[in-house]
Amino acid sequence: SADDEEAFLADAVERAHGEVCALRRLQFELVGATDDRAPPPVADEYARLGYRLGPVIGPYCDMGELLVLRAEELRARGVDAAPLANLGHLHALWGTVDEESARRRLLSFVACDALDARWRVRALAIDDTEERLEHALSGLDALKAKLGAEVAVRRALVQPVDDADMV
Numbered sequence: 483s484a485d486d487e488e489a490f491l492a493d494a495v496e497r498a499h500g501e502v503c504a505l506r507r508l509q510f511e512l513v514g515a516t517d518d519r520a521p522p523p524v525a526d527e528y529a530r531l532g533y534r535l536g537p538v539i540g541p542y543c544d545m546g547e548l549l550v551l552r553a554e555e556l557r558a559r560g561v562d563a564a565p566l567a568n569l570g571h572l573h574a575l576w577g578t579v580d581e582e583s584a585r586r587r588l589l590s591f592v593a594c595d596a597l598d599a600r601w602r603v604r605a606l607a608i609d610d611t612e613e614r615l616e617h618a619l620s621g622l623d624a625l626k627a628k629l630g631a632e633v634a635v636r637r638a639l640v641q642p643v644d645d646a647d648m649v
Contacts, residue, residue, distance in 0.1 A: 484612065485583070491615040492586045495593045496545045498622035502596055503544055505629035512636035548592050549585065556588070587611045593618035597625060 543551075556572065557565040569584040578584040591614070594605040601621040608614040 488583075488586055488612045488615065491612060491619060492589050495589060495615050495619050495622065498619055498626060499545045499593055499596060502622055502626050502629060505626060505633055508633050509629060509636060512633065512640055545589065545592070548595065549589060552588060552592050553585075583611070586615070590614035590618060593622065597621040 553569060554565065556569060557567075559565060568581055569588070570581070572584060573579065576584060576587050578587055590611050591605065593615070594602045594617075597605075597618070601617070605614055605617055605621075608617055
């Protein structure tokens with residue numbers, strides 16, 4: 483069924499996003515071996531201090547953490563009001579029937595946070611959740627390949643040179 487296909491794609495997107503995050507962390511560790519830069523702080527620290535997550539932090543969080551943070555923003559009703567219990571108020575707007583389909587719809591947007599502007603703009607033009615998940619998966623796979631190549635080059639640059647290899 484279409485729901486099963488959408489759920490399968492959502493799982494694949496979550497896995498790919500996790501792999502991209504792992505490669506980004508590894509990339510920063512390798513940069514740190516040659517630079518004084520370090521990965522950004524954990525997103526929870528920013529959220530706890532009241533900062534909005536931006537493109538610098540988002541790509542380094544795992545999908546579960548990003549979904550919780552984005553859902554909290556969508557459930558907020560104002561400074562003096564308690565947040566809503568769920569995303570039910572968005573079902574009519576999003577065309578979803580339950581919390582799980584609303585979660586997958588949210589995931590389809592959140593997954594694109596890790597991508598560059600060109601991919602994010604295309605995602606905004608896609609109305610169907612399944613199509614957006616496919617788009618996000620393609621973008622994450624392309625990003626994974628790019629980051630994998632960058633990590634391989636950085637590893638080669640930080641590897642100590644063995645004199646025996648020079649002969």
